[in-house]
């Protein structure tokens with residue numbers, strides 16, 4: 001059991017879950033959850049999906065109402081941490097106040113990677129990470145506008161699908177050779193590219209936006225690296241994120257492409273952990289270090305640290321899983337689909353219901369499913385238990401997946 005207050009910096013998926021799990025595990029000392037956004041802690045995934053479409057108000061995104069924090073004696077403080085004094089075990093806040101901690105948890109997440117080209121600071125060049133950004137886009141987009149989406153990753157494509165459904169003219173510009181190239185197999189990329197194109201979204205691969213044109217106030221278009229120009233009223237940038245590591249680095253903690261933590265999610269300082277999008281964690285399951293950006297990763301990290309701080313320390317061994325809703329299609333990923341050497345398709349691409357089973361050295365490492373929730377749940381259970389089925393079994397539609405779990 002940790003003695004003294006647990007101070008959590010960042011009230012996103014990871015920070016919120018840690019506070020809630022600590023109380024579930026019977027932690028009875030002070031919990032401080034530092035929140036630097038002007039809202040109660042909220043879920044991000046709907047920001048590029050249902051919320052952007054116009055479903056529900058901000059309350060629909062909140063994890064819990066304000067009363068929850070009061071009832072659970074979680075001190076939800078609206079402030080920003082500006083420095084950490086590790087010797088004195090204090091966090092200094094932007095307001096000038098300071099907080100003593102017994103254990104400190106960095107759940108600082110990530111921020112948008114900004115575009116570094118001329119005119120990128122115009123009002124109609126937008127990003128999509130926070131509730132304020134989603135709200136402002138939701139209020140701004142109207143039928144008939146021309147939007148150029150920069151980046152065909154998950155967020156760019158989710159936004160593109162929503163904008164198209166709302167009647168906007170949508171062009172997506174992507175430097176890579178296929179959509180979501182860093183994250184999914186070619187089978188999944190091709191399917192989604194075809195679906196988005198059929199919905200009227202124009203996708204331009206292997207090119208980048210080199211400048212944004214304006215009339216002095218508003219965006220009027222973009223220039224591409226192949227010399228083309230496109231008209232645009234709005235630009236939405238989805239070119240990835242940068243983990244918020246500066247607070248840790250300034251406190252002398254080792255950072256690389258994330259705050260470096262061991263398999264227990266502890267930093268080099270035994271009184272400081274890091275979880276969620278900001279953490280580069282040692283993974284016994286996969287060997288080496290990983291930094292993942294997903295709700296599963298944030299919440300499972302939080303549960304692991306809550307267990308440790310209440311006397312049940314175990315190395316983190318969560319199975320990664322993820323989802324992305326794009327137009328009518330649901331993509332779900334179980335495991336880590338990188339470094340595979342063979343892909344086997346199960347189901348029917350033409351019917352928009354199939355899965356790509358990814359293998360490395362004959363071992364199943366991950367499953368990417370499109371509108372096949374059963375395959376996804378199978379993959380989560382099988383892979384969590386370090387199980388596998390053969391590529392021949394995966395390809396055989398008559399092979400009973402459930403039977404392989406027993």
Ligand SMILES: Cc1cc2nc3c(=O)[nH]c(=O)nc-3n(C[C@H](O)[C@H](O)[C@H](O)COP(=O)(O)OP(=O)(O)OC[C@H]3O[C@@H](n4cnc5c(N)ncnc54)[C@H](O)[C@@H]3O)c2cc1C
Pocket residue numbers: 009010011012013014015034035036037044045046047048079080081082107108109110128129130155244247275276277278292293294295296298321322323324325
């Ligand atoms: C639009 C969108 C859609 C997404 N869709 C999906 C999806 O479909 N499926 C999925 O699995 N994942 C999705 N994700 C990713 C998922 O939301 C993130 O992986 C998750 O939010 C990570 O949680 P986190 O708590 O680590 O970080 P964050 O959610 O980024 O929270 C970190 C918080 O810490 C705050 N903070 C930072 N520095 C300080 C400081 N110094 N002091 C105080 N507070 C600070 C930040 O402002 C932020 O509020 C999506 C993300 C976005 C943006």
